[in-house]
Amino acid sequence: MSLQPLDELPKHSLSINRALLSVSDKTDIMPLAQALHRAGVEIISTGGTGRKIREADIPVTDVSEITGFEECLDGRVKTLHPLIHGGLLGRTSHDPDVREMNRLDIKPIELVVVNLYPFKKTISDPDCTPAVATENIDIGGPTMIRAAAKNFAHVCVLTSPRQYSGFIETLEKDSAIPFAQRRQWATDAFNHTANYDAHIANYFNDLTANGDEQPDQLNISLPKSQSLRYGENPHQQAAVYGYQDEFIDCFHGKQLSYNNFLDVDSALRLIADFQDAPPTCAIFKHTVPCGIASDEQLHKAWDKAFQTDTKSPFGGIVVVNRELDLATARAIDEIFTEIIIAPSYEEEALSLLKQKKNRRLIRQQKQLSQTAENQFRSIFGGALSQKSDFRVVTEADLKVVTERQPTQKEILDMLFSWKVVKHVKSNAIVYAKDQQTIGIGTGQTSRVEASQIAIAKAKEEGLSIEGTAIASDAFFPFPDGVEAAAAAGATAVIQPGGSIRDEQVIEAADKLGLSMVFTGKRLFRH
Known part of the structure; x- marks a missing residue:
């Protein structure tokens, strides 16, 4: 097998002559198809994507017209063909590839636009069966994405509707796509398929697990939510990954820091054990509770929690398991707090608390105990994994x-x-x-x-x-x-x-x- 080192890859801008569009999520696919049509690009497509584009009177060449072989096996086999993958993997700057493509009548495909069957969404349905989950494992899509991403020196690959506007802008301005942008989208593509495969592997790990046994392979694939100013200390770079927005909405105040996320995680884990308790307030400092109390009224729960330790709460975190009312807000507002977490807030309480611009106000949108999860901690040479403990003793x-x-x-x-x-x-x-x-x-x-x-x-x-x-x-x-x-x-x-x-x-x-x-x-x- 002949390999070209990265530093020898051609770094020219790429003109787009042929594009293959085959998407499960059809968000914004029409503006992209229209831009390609205006640029004189031949559009190749499959199934529902092709039908949608044709409805807008945009010419489409069906994949089966190129391969000479109709879709089969209930659509399982469409694009898995040498005339498609040869067009994706052929190195048009490499003369031996060009001669072979000409001999085999393989035409280059310079743009691939693919996203995958919604596997994660499918398995999130509690009624999903293994048979349904298996049918939502995409084969042709990941194969095309990986082929195009591998050949990013000669092919551009798009895997998300969020990328379309940037592509259209560059195409209309320069009539070609630069090397650096193709490499970035190829990076996104490999991350996309890695994430997809991780969800599939974890689903089958759970499906075949023996009780609470931990899987043989730990697959963690999380998108970056945001970069952070720094980590535990200012000299450490940091970012947060995952789906925090499912659980919290930080709707007021400064961006959460690395240490803030740790504090919020500790607070959410404690309050999950009090979700069925009377009105409860907990005060945290450096991930450690320094005062907790329950009472018939939330503001009294705050008073009792604060009495436990009247020094540590300054600059601390407050979490409650009920809507935060004005009386409780007034009591909390008497001291400086970094973060307040509640499932909801009375309007009058919000008006008061928002007067301090830097204080973070968080609305808890989902209980941690509503999701079975593993906990991970990095250690030398790897990680530790354990099941979370949401069991409440009665x-x-x-x-x-x-x-x-x-x-x-x-x-x-x-x-x-x-x-x-x-x-x-x-x-x-x-x-x-x-x-x-x-x-x-x-x-x-x-x-x-x-x-x-x-x-x-x-x-x-x-x-x-x-x-x-x-x-x-x-x-x-x-x-x-x-x-x-x-x-x-x-x-x-x-x-x-x-x-x-x-x-x-x-x-x-x-x-x-x-x-x-x-x-x-x-x-x-x-």
């Missing part, structure tokens, strides 16, 4: 292990604190009472130290640990953890259990008159 999941049964109030406080500790960095301890965080200890190497920090912060804010429930994200390895909690005033403990010293911990709880429950689920967050 009273039925609790196993009482102490002599004293918890009161109903203690159960409610334990369940509340358990929801919160799930989103606190390990080692994590949360004290809660009356659906309010009283003290949060996060990210310590010792569970006792995490508890000490939570108690110290509560005392600093003038909050009493007396009568609280304490949640621990992992088991207490020694009795000292529950002993410290009892000494501080806690009366109920919720933890996963599973330590080899569980019996010692339970015995200590019984001696101290504590009620303790096991959930059987650990909540490490690294």
